[in-house]
Structures are given as C-alpha cells and as structure tokens.
C-alpha cells in the first residue's frame with residue numbers, strides 16, 4: 090500500500106505535466122483542472138479500457154454520446170431542479186460559503202481567549218485544548234457567525250439561443266445519466282435489444298459544488314463514465330428478483346475492474362447506503378470507496394434506480410418508455426442498475442496507488458507502478474551516446490516504428506541514469522536503449538549487432554533483444570499481457 094500525501098501527488102502532477110490548475114496565470118480557479126501532455130494520455134487510457142471492457146467486450150452493452158445541453162424539462166422530470174441541492178451556510182464576516190454538513194468536520198480557525206486571543210488552527214471536530222471551546226464561528230476566518238442552512242442548487246444555469254430570458258434557461262448537465270434515459274426508446278428501436286441490456290456513456294458533467302477541493306477529487310467540471318443497465322423487474326435470476334441479482338453482479342464487476350488495473354484491494358471497500366442516505370428513487374445504493382489521503386471517500390456509486398427515471402420522463406414527455414415482453418405479452422418499465430464512476434477520481438486513485446518511493450543503491454527513486462494499459466507512455470527510446478549520429482538515427486527510427494502500435498517517446502536530453510529516473514517517475518513500463526554495440530563503429534571496422542537493451546520499470550532488469558524481434562516482444566508484453574519474467578527468460582540479461 091502506498092501512503093503518499095496529496096501534496097506530493099499534486100506537485101508531481103504539475104512538474105511532469107499530468108494536471109495543471111485551470112487558468113493558472115490568472116491566479117487559477119481552484120475548482121477546475123487542466124490535464125497536461127501525460128494527464129491526457131492517462132485519462133484517455135482509463136476511458137478506453139473502461140469502454141473496451143464494459144461496452145465492446147460484453148454482448149449486452151451499447152454506447153451513446155448525448156449532448157451536454159438538453160431540454161430544460163429533462164431536469165424538471167429527473168428531479169434535479171427541485172432536489173439537486175446541498176444545504177449551505179455563509180459566513181456573515183468573510184462571506185465564504187460552506188456545505189452545512191462539512192463545516193463541522195473542517196479544520197477551524199480559533200482566536201483563543203485563554204491565550205490572549207492567539208490564533209490557532211484546530212483539527213475538524215476537536216475542541217481548543219487551551220479554552221475547551223468548540224467551533225461555532227466560521228471555520229475559515231474564525232470571526233464571523235454562520236447563517237442558518239439554505240438549500241443551494243448545484244446545477245449551472247445557462248441560456249440557449251441569443252436571448253437571455255427565462256424561456257431560454259437551461260442547464261449544463263450535472264450527470265450523464267439523463268442523456269441515456271431520454272434516449273432509451275431511440276436505442277431500443279435502433280438496436281432491437283432485449284432486456285437485460287445496458288447503455289454506456291462517457292462525458293463531461295458540471296456541478297457548482299459549494300466546497301470543491303482535494304485536488305481533482307471534487308471539481309466543478311468533471312467527467313463521468315456511466316452505465317444504465319435495464320432489467321425486467323418481473324424476471325428472476327439466481328432465485329431472486331433479476332434487478333437485485335444484476336445489482337450485485339455490477340458491484341462485483343466494478344470492484345474487480347479497479348483492482349485489475351492496479352488498485353490495492355486493501356485500499357478499496359464497499360459502503361452500503363442506509364436510512365436517510367438512500368436517495369428517494371433508489372432501492373439500494375452501494376458506493377465503492379477508495380482510501381484517499383484525506384480518508385475513505387467515494388470513488389464510484391452503483392445504484393438500483395428502479396423504474397423511477399423512465400417513469401418520470403414518460404410522465405413529463407407524454408411518450409411511452411417501455412419494453413414489450415413477448416413471453417408475458419406485456420409492456421414493462423425496466424428497472425435500472427446504474428454504475429457511475431468519475432474519470433477524475435479514478436485517475437487520482439490510480440495515481441495514488443501507483444506511487445512508490447524506493448531506495449536504489451543509496452539513491453531515492455520515485456516510480457509510478459502503473460498497469461501497462463494505463464501508463465501514458467508505453468516505451469521510451471533512449472540513446473546511450475547522442476554524439477554518435479548513427480545511434481541517434483537508429484533511436485528515431487525505432488520510435489517511429491514502435492509508436493504506430495504503442496505510444497513511444499524519444500529522449501536524449503540527459504545521461505542515461507537520469508533518463509531512466511524520468512521515465513520511472515511517469516510510469517513508463519519499458520525503456521529501450523540504443524548503444525555503440527547496436528550500431529557498431531565503422532571507423533574501427535566493427536559491425537553492429539543489431540540488438541538493443543530493454544529495461545523493465547519495476548524490476549529494473551535488462552535484456553538484450555534483436556531489433557527485428559522488438560515488435561514481437563512488445564506485442565507479448567503490452568498486448569498479450571505476458572509477464573516480464575516469462576519474456577525475459579528467453580533473452581540474455583544485459584548489464585545494469
């Protein structure tokens with residue numbers, strides 16, 4: 090298990106080009122983030138494997154890409170206009186705004202009367218150890234009273250068309266799910282699917298969170314990977330209602346997906362929504378929690394939304410949103426199982442879990458032990474001597490050939506040890522070095538052996554491989570998932 094702090098990850102992300110603060114040169118926004126050259130690759134890899142595993146590789150799934158701006162009645166029908174709110178409180182002094190349910194757990198500022206008004210920052214929920222007082226004032230400035238809680242709608246409003254009037258009011262979608270529900274019948278007609286089947290979508294969502302924070306964990310613009318899986322509630326599966334059995338299957342599939350791509354199972358656990366926590370439309374909701382540096386928090390949710398959404402949209406649109414059950418000769422409104430994950434939270438969890446600091450021959454090595462499917466760069470080609478044009482040319486040639494199948498980078502801007510460390514720090518699983526032996530020395534009449542060295546990131550082992558076999562070797566390692574030990578056993582070890 091890695092126990093890295095958020096500050097270390099934030100700084101690595103900025104330094105190496107994973108994540109930048111949005112609009113940083115203007116002081117930043119604090120609630121939105123930009124993904125840099127490596128971040129965009131990591132993000133795309135997460136989305137690509139999620140889509141491949143949950144859409145392409147299953148017989149019961151199809152995809153959709155709905156627009157962000159939708160008819161405003163969608164949000165009335167879904168309940169978002171009336172219920173998508175958080176209780177907020179304002180500080181009467183500094184005017185800062187907090188989520189009412191979070192003010193009590195935040196670290197708080199206290200001017201302690203027992204120590205002549207000295208200023209202290211006290212851990213959330215704890216009393217001052219000098220005067221025993223508990224927080225009643227603003228946790229941030231420590232001076233202002235907080236207002237009574239008021240409901241605050243988290244949807245961003247905007248206007249569709251050239252006139253800013255109420256009739257043109259709509260919203261940036263706060264979730265991708267509704268785009269799927271309103272297209273249920275379109276997809277059904279176009280694909281002739283039978284229940285059970287699911288529709289997946291990856292896309293941006295926007296929430297005007299009162300207290301965004303913890304880096305990319307909670308931002309105002311983020312991306313979701315959502316599935317709405319439609320089940321006939323009259324069917325039975327494994328001796329119980331089919332929706333309940335499918336719900337458990339999806340929980341297990343989602344959990345094992347995250348651990349398959351690198352999350353330590355000890356850092357992942359399930360949380361069952363009980364009592365008031367359970368949304369009014371949900372029969373059962375289970376969150377997948379990850380042990381983030383700030384504690385256990387939601388990575389994704391898997392809800393049984395029943396027939397709530399389809400019924401609401403049928404009611405508001407006047408269109409029937411049912412499926413005809415040929416066997417029972419009846420129209421049914423399917424129940425919906427919704428696995429809903431955030432791309433940004435997944436990316437943060439994968440980064441945190443991959444991070445290691447190791448000692449190698451007295452030096453500190455930082456390494457991101459990404460699963461090779463997630464690694465932004467798969468192969469780095471590094472010339473051992475950049476003064477030799479034949480080595481440089483061979484390196485460029487290799488990069489061009491390999492990058493057609495796996496993102497490959499060429500770097501000759503430092504000595505080899507440094508280059509390896511740089512690639513370790515961004516999680517590149519394999520480095521290929523081209524050296525004097527590869528190309529030979531025409532002046533001395535020495536022919537090259539046409540072989541290069543492959544170095545593996547985690548073991549740091551090196552093997553000598555003929556250039557002609559490189560694509561075959563990387564095909565086994567990166568496409569077929571053959572373990573390094575098995576591939577390496579077929580080649581001579583190179584000097585470390």
Ligand code: ATP
Pocket residue numbers: 264296298305306307308309310311312313387388389390429430431432433434435
């Ligand atoms: P939370 O309780 O943390 O606000 P939620 O229960 O409102 O989350 P859902 O509506 O279930 O979240 O959204 C599904 C997923 O979308 C979440 O599990 C999370 O991964 C992601 N997500 C939701 N809100 C945000 C946000 N503000 N920033 C980043 N990701 C988010």
